Each structure stands twice: as C-alpha cells, then as structure tokens.
Amino acid sequence: MCGIVAYVGNREALPLILKGLKRLEYRGYDSSGVALLEDAKLNIYKKKGKVSDLEHELAGKNLTATIGIGHTRWATHGEPNDVNAHPHFSNNRRLSIIHNGIIENYASIKQNLIKKGHVFLSDTDTEVLIHFIEDIHLATAGSLESAVKLALKEVVGAYAIVVMSVDHPGQLIAARKGSPLVIGVGEDEFFFASDATPIIEYTKDVVYLDDYEVAIIKDGKLSIQNLDNTETIPYIQKLEMELETIEKGGYDHFMIKEIFEQSRSIGDSMRGRLRSEDAHLQLGGLNNYLDKLAEADRIIIVGCGTSWHAGLVAEYLFEELARVNVEVEYASEFRYRNPVISEKDIVIAISQSGETADTLAAIELAKSKGATIFGVCNVVGSSIARATHAGAYTHAGPEIGVASTKAFTAQVTVLTLIAIAMAKRKGTITEETYRQLLIELEHIPEKVAKVFENASKIKEIAFIFTYARNFIYLGRGLNFPVALEGALKLKEISYIHAEGYPAAEMKHGPIALIDEDMPVVFLATRDSSYEKIVSNIQEVKARKGRVIAIVTEGDKLIPGMVDFVIEVPQTHEMLTPLVSVIPLQLLSYYIAVMRGRNVDQPRNLAKSVTVE
Numbered sequence: 001m002c003g004i005v006a007y008v009g010n011r012e013a014l015p016l017i018l019k020g021l022k023r024l025e026y027r028g029y030d031s032s033g034v035a036l037l038e039d040a041k042l043n044i045y046k047k048k049g050k051v052s053d054l055e056h057e058l059a060g061k062n063l064t065a066t067i068g069i070g071h072t073r074w075a076t077h078g079e080p081n082d083v084n085a086h087p088h089f090s091n092n093r094r095l096s097i098i099h100n101g102i103i104e105n106y107a108s109i110k111q112n113l114i115k116k117g118h119v120f121l122s123d124t125d126t127e128v129l130i131h132f133i134e135d136i137h138l139a140t141a142g143s144l145e146s147a148v149k150l151a152l153k154e155v156v157g158a159y160a161i162v163v164m165s166v167d168h169p170g171q172l173i174a175a176r177k178g179s180p181l182v183i184g185v186g187e188d189e190f191f192f193a194s195d196a197t198p199i200i201e202y203t204k205d206v207v208y209l210d211d212y213e214v215a216i217i218k219d220g221k222l223s224i225q226n227l228d229n230t231e232t233i234p235y236i237q238k239l240e241m242e243l244e245t246i247e248k249g250g251y252d253h254f255m256i257k258e259i260f261e262q263s264r265s266i267g268d269s270m271r272g273r274l275r276s277e278d279a280h281l282q283l284g285g286l287n288n289y290l291d292k293l294a295e296a297d298r299i300i301i302v303g304c305g306t307s308w309h310a311g312l313v314a315e316y317l318f319e320e321l322a323r324v325n326v327e328v329e330y331a332s333e334f335r336y337r338n339p340v341i342s343e344k345d346i347v348i349a350i351s352q353s354g355e356t357a358d359t360l361a362a363i364e365l366a367k368s369k370g371a372t373i374f375g376v377c378n379v380v381g382s383s384i385a386r387a388t389h390a391g392a393y394t395h396a397g398p399e400i401g402v403a404s405t406k407a408f409t410a411q412v413t414v415l416t417l418i419a420i421a422m423a424k425r426k427g428t429i430t431e432e433t434y435r436q437l438l439i440e441l442e443h444i445p446e447k448v449a450k451v452f453e454n455a456s457k458i459k460e461i462a463f464i465f466t467y468a469r470n471f472i473y474l475g476r477g478l479n480f481p482v483a484l485e486g487a488l489k490l491k492e493i494s495y496i497h498a499e500g501y502p503a504a505e506m507k508h509g510p511i512a513l514i515d516e517d518m519p520v521v522f523l524a525t526r527d528s529s530y531e532k533i534v535s536n537i538q539e540v541k542a543r544k545g546r547v548i549a550i551v552t553e554g555d556k557l558i559p560g561m562v563d564f565v566i567e568v569p570q571t572h573e574m575l576t577p578l579v580s581v582i583p584l585q586l587l588s589y590y591i592a593v594m595r596g597r598n599v600d601q602p603r604n605l606a607k608s609v610t611v612e
C-alpha cells in the first residue's frame with residue numbers, strides 16, 4: 001500500500017516521478033504528491049485524487065529539478081485530502097519525507113514533539129516521523145543519516161521511507177522495515193521505488209534493500225548501512241522484467257490483459273519444471289526439501305484473499321494426491337491465534353505480491369515454532385520470498401490490475417506441481433495417474449485459450465446481469481474454492497454483493513435468498529460431483545433462480561435445465577479450477593466495465609496490503 005518513487009541524477013525528476021507513480025498507482029490511489037529540490041528551495045505539490053490530477057495541477061509549471069521524491073497514497077492515518085497526502089515537511093520545512101507503512105507509536109512521539117513546540121499540519125503518522133528526525137538532527141548536531149537511524153531505532157511499525165533535505169542537495173536517504181524498497185542503479189543516477197516497475201525503463205541494475213537497512217546517496221555514490229552504522233556492499237541484481245509486461249499493450253485495462261495472458265502465464269509457471277514425454281517433474285527450489293515434504297504429518301497453508309482461495313484448491317489436491325493432512329488458514333486469523341505448530345509441520349505461504357503483512361507475520365510465527373516454510377510468490381525478491389526457507393515462484397509476470405487473475409491460476413499451477421511431486425515421492429499415486437496428470441497439465445494453456453473463444457457470449461450474459469444487486473456462486477469439491485473466487489472477483493470490481501458457497505450448503509440457509517431476481521452461477525463441470533450438482537441446480541430452478549452454469553463442452557443435460565451455459569474444455573478433475581475460473585473472471589470484468597467501474601483500481605482497495 002502506498003507507492004513511493006524518488007530520483008537523483010541528471011534527468012528532470014518530475015516527469016520521471018509522475019510516470020513512476022502512475023505505475024505504482026495499483027498500490028494506492030487516493031492522493032499523490034511530489035517534493036522537488038530546486039535553486040536551494042524545497043517545494044511540495046500535493047493533490048487529492050489520482051496521479052493524473054496532480055499532473056494536471058503541475059502542467060505548465062517550469063519544474064526542472066533533478067532530484068525529487070513522490071508518493072501515491074492509500075490512506076491509513078487521516079482521510080484522503082491534499083494536506084494528508086505525502087510528501088510531508090519537517091517543522092522547519094528543511095526536510096521532507098515519503099513513507100509507505102505505519103508508524104504504530106506515532107501518537108506518543110507526536111505528544112512529546114508538540115510539547116517541544118512542533119506544529120503539525122496533517123493527521124498522518126508520516127509527518128510525525130519527519131518532525132522526529134528533524135528534532136534528533138538538531139539536538140545531536142550529527143549527520144542527517146545518523147538522525148534518520150536514531151529515529152528509526154525508536155520507531156515501532158513498518159516503513160519504507162525516502163528523506164530529502166534542502167541543506168544536502170544531491171542527497172537522498174532511504175530505509176526500510178517491512179515495506180518494500182528497490183534501488184535502481186544507473187549511470188550517475190539513482191532511483192528508489194516500491195517495486196521495480198518505475199525503474200526498468202532506465203536501468204536493469206537493482207538492489208533490494210533489506211529490513212533495517214539504510215541507503216544513502218551522497219556525492220553520486222550509494223552506500224548501505226544498518227541502523228548500527230555497519231556498512232554492507234550493495235548486492236546488485238539484474239532485473240529480468242521486460243517493459244511491455246507492465247504496459248497495457250492495446251487492452252482497455254490491465255485486468256483484461258492479464259486474464260487473456262493466462263494461457264501464457266500458466267505455461268510460464270510450468271516451464272522448465274515439467275516435461276510429460278519423459279515424465280519429468282522438478283521444482284528447483286524444492287529439491288532439497290522433497291523428503292521433508294513427504295515426511296510431513298501436516299501441511300498448513302496460509303494466505304489472504306485470492307491466494308487463500310488458491311490454498312483451498314491446494315487442500316483438495318494435496319489430500320487427494322499426496323494423502324497428507326492439510327489445513328488452510330487466513331493468515332490474519334492464524335497469526336493471532338495460538339496455533340499448535342511443531343517442527344514436523346510444513347507451512348506453505350501463498351502470496352502474489354510477497355508483501356502481504358498478515359501473511360508475512362504468519363510466516364514469522366510459524367518459523368519461530370520451528371516449522372519449515374515454503375513460499376509460493378509471484379514477485380521475485382519480495383519480503384515473503386526472502387522470509388521463507390524455500391519456495392517456487394509462480395512466474396505469472398507483473399500483475400497490475402488490483403483484482404488478482406493470472407496470479408491465481410499460476411498459484412494453482414505451482415501448487416498442483418508440488419502436490420504431484422509430493423505424491424510421486426510418497427507413492428500415493430500410480431505411475432499412470434502421474435503421467436496422465438503431467439500430460440493434462442501441458443494441455444491446460446490451450447484449453448484456457450479455448451475458453452477465451454466464449455468471451456463474446458460471456459459479455460452478452462454480463463449485459464443481461466449488469467444491474468443485478470446480488471449474485472450467488474455455487475460449486476462442489478475443487479470447484480467450491482472457484483465459486484468463492486468468482487464471488488470475490490465480482491464484488492471487488494463491480495461492487496455487487498456476491499457470495500460463494502459449497503453447493504450442498506444451500507439448503508442450510510442461503511436457499512432462502514433464491515427468487516426470480518437472484519442470479520446463481522453454478523460450477524457444474526463433468527466430474528465426480530456432477531450428479532449432485534445437477535440436483536442442486538434443480539433445487540434452485542424449482543425456486544425460480546436464474547442459473548448461469550459453467551459446464552464441460554458437450555454437456556447435453558444441464559443446458560436444458562438452466563438459463564445460460566458457458567462451456568469449458570474437459571480436463572482431469574484435479575485440474576478443473578484452472579479452466580473453470582476463467583469464465584468467472586471474464587463475467588466479473590465485463591459486468592464491472594458495463595457498470596462503469598474503474599476495474600483496475602476499484603474503490604477502497606490496494607494491490608499490496610502491507611498493513612494488517
């Protein structure tokens with residue numbers, strides 16, 4: 001949450017920062033601002049609304065500074081308005097700061113500073129931090145970086161910050177704990193950003209800052225120190241990301257681009273790991289842990305939102321194929337219980353961003369109790385990827401639309417590979433099933449592409465239901481988590497109330513909601529629950545519900561019973577979610593567009609939830 005960008009070098013900072021903030025808008029988009037240092041003056045420009053509103057405000061101004069910091073906000077402390085937007089000034093207005101995270105003990109620090117005469121303009125914790133840094137700087141008369149470090153030692157919470165001072169032109173000081181920060185290293189220029197997307201256009205050389213590290217750009221050089229002044233040599237990595245992966249490439253929205261990318265991204269998440277012709281399956285990151293996996297008494301899966309849904313799919317896969325006990329937990333609940341965890345447990349943490357605060361905290365808890373932690377993350381070098389013992393990246397490529405689509409199918413793909421590898425090692429599946437699953441997996445990308453042929457039909461259905469007030473999604477077995485995911489997609493981008501249930505649960509309450517105005521989406525593919533789901537459809541039809549059924553190609557029975565059908569290709573039952581989720585993503589996308597919603601940046605949401 002919140003995106004930060006900073007630049008120092010020879011280019012004009014403002015256009016570069018604004019472009020970078022637009023790339024980071026998925027992290028927060030209620031207000032934005034920049035601070036520029038020019039002609040020995042520190043000026044801040046801030047605006048409620050999107051980065052384009054700020055851009056409008058600054059259009060025509062001659063701002064040629066070559067050093068600056070910028071921020072796009074997802075409000076935590078204080079409502080979204082011009083004053084609470086970042087950057088913030090210190091008390092004497094000689095320092096400014098951008099911040100992503102939360103300073104938990106800001107209130108007590110603020111009280112002390114008020115007693116000393118500090119005047120605060122905003123409601124934010126961030127303004128308190130920069131006043132605190134100034135106070136220490138003036139009191140100790142040391143360097144600015146020492147003041148930043150001393151302040152951060154007192155701070156409780158999470159932060160990625162960049163500080164700029166009118167008294168130190170050419171200098172930027174950045175630090176992180178719990179919130180991501182990437183440094184781009186160019187020729188005579190440096191960039192800071194919450195992720196690499198604002199940077200890749202200019203350099204592929206990056207340094208990922210670690211927790212409790214402070215990066216100082218001074219006299220054209222980068223140095224990295226910890227809070228106790230010990231210097232470390234910056235580890236420069238090459239970015240593998242390509243610019244086109246973070247641009248819309250002719251689509252109206254990132255979300256639809258990412259939905260259509262899935263035939264490729266699912267393939268990418270298997271590439272180099274799976275070869276059916278010689279029954280090869282290997283996940284490099286898990287090689288040394290396969291025995292441990294095979295010996296595990298229990299697997300605990302933690303995640304949030306869509307990643308939690310991928311975990312629910314994995315529960316069916318691991319239990320069915322590898323015959324291991326699985327528990328799937330909301331990371332936010334798990335971390336605050338007193339869960340019984342031992343060294344024999346394996347925890348799999350699933351996260352697209354790799355930065356979700358609750359998931360990270362759940363990992364730390366499980367680690368402290370001796371469990372082995374695997375990560376299934378999309379963002380390379382992310383906090384969760386680094387906090388786990390081992391893992392497998394999903395390789396879905398950058399996901400920019402706030403609603404997760406291709407990350408979900410990539411997560412399910414990787415989890416399927418892990419479940420099959422584990423089953424093979426344990427001998428809980430036959431050689432024939434093993435080979436069959438590998439062959440079927442290789443065909444998934446083309447089957448997903450086949451679902452896209454139904455896009456115009458799905459659009460027509462979306463048109464009919466554009467103004468529905470509620471939706472119910474029902475599925476059984478592996479399609480139950482898909483129902484949950486379909487409902488989540490619809491509610492988050494169209495703001496229609498939607499619920500997902502296991503189809504058999506209907507009669508224990510929700511069936512009371514069914515009438516001729518209630519659209520019910522059934523996941524009714526041909527699998528071991530088929531007959532049962534047919535009965536559930538009849539129950540809904542008997543009460544005049546309007547049924548949209550996702551069925552397997554060639555189904556002759558269900559089309560005669562329901563109002564609308566969307567076909568998906570037949571696949572192995574264990575792989576069904578990879579195809580059955582696609583029409584649900586498209587349905588919610590088209591409905592949201594028809595309702596005029598901002599699908600890539602739905603209200604109140606942010607892509608990377610770095611606050612608990």
Ligand code: F6R
Pocket residue numbers: 303304305306307308350351352353354355356359402403404405488489492607608609
């Ligand atoms: C839904 C969505 C969220 C995320 C959740 C976890 O479309 O995107 O529910 O799945 O915030 O995020 P990650 O996977 O980054 O940990």
